[in-house]
Amino acid sequence: xxxxxxxxxxEMNGPLGVVELGGLRREVGLDLLAxxxxxDYLIVHAGYAIEKLDEAEALKTLQLFRDLAGEDEPxx
Amino acid sequence: xxxxxxxxxxxxxxxxxGQIRGALRGRRVRIMEVCGGHTMALWRxxxxxxxxxxxxxxxxxxxPVCVTPNAYxxxxxxxxxxxxxxxxxxxxxMRVPGSSSTLLAERARGGxxxxxxxxxxxxxxxxxxxxxxxxxxxIGFETTxxxxxxxxxxxxxxxxxxxxxxxALKTMPQALRALAGAGEVRLDGLILxxxxxxxxxxxxxxxxxxxxRIPCVVSGFEPLDLLQSLxxxxxxxxxxxxxVEIQYLRAARPQGNPRAREVxxxxxxxxAAQWRxxxxxxxxxxxxxxxxxxxxxxxxxxxxxxxxxHPGCRCGDVIRGAVRPEECSLxxxxxxxxxxxxxxxxxEEGACAAHYRYRHHS
Numbered sequence: 001x002x003x004x005x006x007x008x009x010x011e012m013n014g015p016l017g018v019v020e021l022g023g024l025r026r027e028v029g030l031d032l033l034a035x036x037x038x039x040d041y042l043i044v045h046a047g048y049a050i051e052k053l054d055e056a057e058a059l060k061t062l063q064l065f066r067d068l069a070g071e072d073e074p075x076x
Numbered sequence: 077x078x079x080x081x082x083x084x085x086x087x088x089x090x091x092x093x094g095q096i097r098g099a100l101r102g103r104r105v106r107i108m109e110v111c112g113g114h115t116m117a118l119w120r121x122x123x124x125x126x127x128x129x130x131x132x133x134x135x136x137x138x139x140p141v142c143v144t145p146n147a148y149x150x151x152x153x154x155x156x157x158x159x160x161x162x163x164x165x166x167x168x169x170m171r172v173p174g175s176s177s178t179l180l181a182e183r184a185r186g187g188x189x190x191x192x193x194x195x196x197x198x199x200x201x202x203x204x205x206x207x208x209x210x211x212x213x214x215i216g217f218e219t220t221x222x223x224x225x226x227x228x229x230x231x232x233x234x235x236x237x238x239x240x241x242x243x244a245l246k247t248m249p250q251a252l253r254a255l256a257g258a259g260e261v262r263l264d265g266l267i268l269x270x271x272x273x274x275x276x277x278x279x280x281x282x283x284x285x286x287x288x289r290i291p292c293v294v295s296g297f298e299p300l301d302l303l304q305s306l307x308x309x310x311x312x313x314x315x316x317x318x319x320v321e322i323q324y325l326r327a328a329r330p331q332g333n334p335r336a337r338e339v340x341x342x343x344x345x346x347x348a349a350q351w352r353x354x355x356x357x358x359x360x361x362x363x364x365x366x367x368x369x370x371x372x373x374x375x376x377x378x379x380x381x382x383x384x385x386h387p388g389c390r391c392g393d394v395i396r397g398a399v400r401p402e403e404c405s406l407x408x409x410x411x412x413x414x415x416x417x418x419x420x421x422x423x424e425e426g427a428c429a430a431h432y433r434y435r436h437h438s
Contacts, residue, residue, distance in 0.1 A: 002113050002138075002219040002271040003297075003425075006079040006327075021078065029196055031226040032336040041079060043274060043327050046166070046216075047194020048223040050336060051274045051327050058079050058326035065088035065300055068095065 004045035006053045009038050019044055079326070083298030084121075092303040097130055099310035106132040106262065107309060108397055110252065111269035112139030112425025113297055119430040121299040131306060134261065134397040135427035137251050138269050140216045140244075141168045142395055142419045142426050143351045147383040148215075148244045149174030154378035155211050155242070156187035161376065162205060164198040165213040167191035172419045175384045195227035202231070202239040211373045214243045219271040221245045221362055222336040225343035228364075228371055240373035243363060246349050248272050249280040250360035256288040261397045265291040265309035267302070270324040275340075277332025278320050285318040296324035343368050352419065353392025391418035394427050401428040408432055 007019035007026070019028045019042060029048040030036055042049035109115055115135045118124060124133050137143050153174050156163045163179065170180045170191055183189040188208075192198055195212060202210035214224045224245065231239045248269060256263075268281055273294045284290045291312035295305035305323040312319060322328055340362075349361025364372050385392075389411070390404040401407050401420070411417040413429055420426035 002111060002140075002217060002269060004219065004271050004274075004327075027196075029194070029223070029226055031229070032222050032333065032339055034335045043271070045219055045271060046223045047196050048226060050219060050222065050271065051329075051333055053079060054326045054329075055077075055079075058082075061301075061304070061323075061326060062082055065083075065085065065092070065304075068091040069085070069088045 002045065004043045004050060006041045007044045009036060009040045009042055012036070012038055017049070019049070080298065083296065083300040085300065088300055089303055092300065092307055093126060095307045096127070096303065096310050099307060099314050100130050101314065103313070104130055104132060105264035105310065105313055106134060107265045107267060107306065108134045108136045108261070108263050109267040110136040110138040110248065111267070111272070112142065112423065113271070114267055114269070114295060114302065115139070115427055115430045116425050117297050117299065118302055119434040122434070123299065123302060127306070134400075135394070135430070136397055137255065137351065137354065137395045138217070138248065139420070139423050139425040139427070140220070140246065141172055141423035142391060143246065143353070144172070144215055144244050144419065145350045145352045145383070146175050146385065147350065147380070148242070150383060151378065151380045152179060152213055152242065153177045153182055154380045155373065155376060156182040156189050158376065158378050160208050161188070162201055162208055162210045163187065163189045163213065164192055164201050164210055165189065166215065168423055169213055169215065171416065171422045173386065173416060173422070175381055195224045196230070199227055199231055199234070199236060199239065202236050203234070206238055209238050209240055209376065211240045211242055211376070214241045214245050217246055217248055217269070217272050218275045218340070221344060222275060222340045225339045228343050228368060229339065231371065239371065240376065241364070241371050242373035243361070244349070245344065245362040246351070247346070247360055247362065249283075250357050251351060251354065252281070252284060254354060254357050254360075255396060256284060256290060263290055264313050265293070267305050267309070268292050268294040268320070270294055270296050270328050273322070273324070273328040273332065275333050275336045278322060278330050281320050285320050289318040291318045292320040294320070294322040294324055294328050296327065351395070353395040386417045389418035391420040391428070394420050401431040404428070408435070
């Protein structure tokens with residue numbers, strides 16, 4: 001029920017936008033976000049964007065995994 | 077970059093598994109994942125099996141369909157039988173058994189019941205049928221409640237006089253307080269719901285660490301997210317800390333989404349709510365505010381049957397983490413996804429459905 005996926009905002013028209021994921025396009029309500037622009041990744045749930053994805057944080061997390069996988073010994 | 081598959085790497089998963097085992101140094105911990113989305117992701121990726129020597133995973137009360145009591149479903153069934161009414165619902169509710177029927181069965185008998193993806197779709201149904209009343213079944217937690225509120229605001233702005241909502245919307249913090257306060261299940265840590273926290277922020281969950289000394293991590297939904305969250309919990313346990321940490325920082329900020337909460341607060345106020353298996357919990361539900369009560373579907377006069385539970389179904393105990401699905405005598409026998417006795421076997425996110433579907437997986 002609380003499933004939500006990151007989708008890229010490709011069009012905006014007032015309180016409605018169009019998001020895209022892997023070629024699938026869907027209408028999205030932007031009523032719950034204060035500041036969005038085309039190109040943002042949005043966390044979409046039940047037809048509304050509930051948050052904006054923070055790409056810098058996502059990359060930090062991915063870098064941590066890469067670093068870990070590059071190590072043999074567990075960190076203390 | 078899609079911010080999905082990148083969080084599923086097998087090599088990275090092995091590395092984090094090693095970190096979890098290293099942090100726990102042979103100790104076995106019991107962790108509850110609160111959210112049904114986490115339950116499904118954990119089982120889909122076989123994590124309970126990979127972790128069985130170090131982590132005992134229990135599912136909690138975070139599957140909205142599962143915690144919705146039969147009385148609500150019975151009212152939805154009664155509304156479906158009421159002339160001039162269209163019931164509009166998230167698809168998850170269609171097959172959930174009420175006391176004696178399901179919405180799917182009612183549709184087969186001629187009831188007009190329409191599964192939708194978004195509360196906004198329910199407005200379209202109302203618009204297309206001005207001569208009838210469209211009732212949206214509002215279930216879900218803080219993730220979903222703002223979307224229902226936004227749809228209600230749009231309905232009022234559009235002057236949709238034939239739109240109603242039946243609320244079983246719930247909020248997590250008081251349910252977790254009830255669970256922690258009961259002390260029925262000893263927990264070494266909690267995986268907190270990522271998309272609920274994206275809305276609420278972390279503050280409403282601080283009491284879990286401060287009052288109950290339970291380590292908590294707000295997690296994302298991909299396998300590496302969940303493994304990292306378990307690693308963070310393992311470190312809290314081994315260092316004797318109890319804090320609310322956020323692993324899912326790319327979506328759940330410490331302060332949450334104030335705009336979503338504002339929309340929610342405009343339409344809803346806090347109320348007591350009935351939870352399957354947990355009874356009435358004060359301050360754990362959302363009701364329409366007085367000035368929005370014209371949208372309340374409770375005012376539609378229908379006769380609702382007396383609530384009764386399926387004999388033998390232990391869904392209520394499963395929701396509290398008091399028993400595992402396998403401990404229910406109906407599990408995988410008379411109760412299967414194609415013939416469910418209880419909601420936990422129906423929902424995509426129910427613990428029984430996850431354990432059943434992936435039982436040969438771990």
